[in-house]
Amino acid sequence: MNIPDDLRYSVDHEWVRIDGTRVRVGITDYAQDALGDIVFVQLPVVGSEVAVGGPLGEVESTKSVSEIYAPLAGTVTAVNKALADGPEKINQDPYGDGWICEVELAPGTDPGTLLDPAAYGELTAG
């Protein structure tokens, strides 16, 4: 299972790429593998505010529907529109072309509360 060193992770299997006060969010390789073929993504609305653990869209595969939970609080500033016609990008490249949205963090939000790659590796081992 691919767990890049330069990202942070939530227990709900989202990844976060931190760039100052803005983060890019997606679902992990582990999550896409467990879901199977992803055929539809309900993206969040740009401008919407999300709380930690709040809904940030849904990912649907041929076998199930999975909610995406906001790993950090903030405001959605961008969504990956390419997923509308190409949701399989999440299966093919979960940490790259398969990103889901970008969030401007709420003041005082500490990304350090998320798991580091080693801790996420332990969570998903076995």
Add this chain to the structure above:
Amino acid sequence: MVPFGGWEMPLSYPWGTVAEHRSCREGAVAFDVSHLGTVRIEGAGALAHLQLALSNDLRKISTGRAQYTHLLAEDGSVTDDIIVWWVDDQRFDVMPNASNTSRVMAAIGGHDVTAERAIIAVQGPQARHRLATVSAEAAAVHRFAVAPFVWKGAACLVAGTGYTGEDGLECAVPAEVAEEFWAAVQAAGVTPAGLGARDTLRLEAGLPLHGHELGPGITPLQAGLGWVVGWDKEEFTGRAALVEEKVAGPARRLRGLVAEGRQPLRDGAEVQSNGHMVGVVTSGNFSPMRERGIGLALVEADARLLDGDAITVVQRGREVPANLVRPPLWPVREEE
């Protein structure tokens, strides 16, 4: 692997449900459907017994043919949907759904030979061509025909049946040679496919799944399967209830749904027309061929909706626009 009716079955193989689905529409795939039951009924009274117990009329076919039929409850509900292989004059192999074998045996008797054989379904436009390199004998069997064949000295059976909407063959091989046969089919260029693709394929083809489109409270007439009822037979379980329903007209009918977008429709969702609930989705998913959400739904006759009419599917609080379409949902009909 997932548990299914007491069996461990693969949901998908490494290439995934969508790729397996497309392989079946364009080439050929193999399913291990050994989980289907086989109940063998033999003897001079076998035909008469099955004619009384099952809905369809075996007089429409003859020895060496297969027939789709229902086991009904007295109220006309479909207890199980079944394929009967009429193997020879006094022998029938009756194939219920995995979880229904004991219920079917209680109604029709016979002995359970499920554990003695594996069933490998080879399906798709290339199925015959590929299977011919494994067994030319088996590959030559026509649609809905049943025939014996010998493979590596083992006595096998094949039927020109399936559950995908494609041409194909289902081979019953003795358990002792099952692994070798499965390997030979793959060596012939047929990729394996799992339960996930089996479900999306049958859904696109508009074929019912017991527990969804068929079951307690759902009759063959409601499921749009009046042709499974042998109306010319004077007696069979459930006949009186069906005759009554036929005269009155079924209160609801199974309809096909195609969403405007990609979002998969899901079973249990409400079907609404002009803000009123008119039905419920019985199966739903994503169609890999149409790249749209699709489904089957039981829709009230009183709603008087026509094929092509726009409806709304309400699932998880969101409205998904869709249209009623006469099944099958693949291939796309000209009138759509």
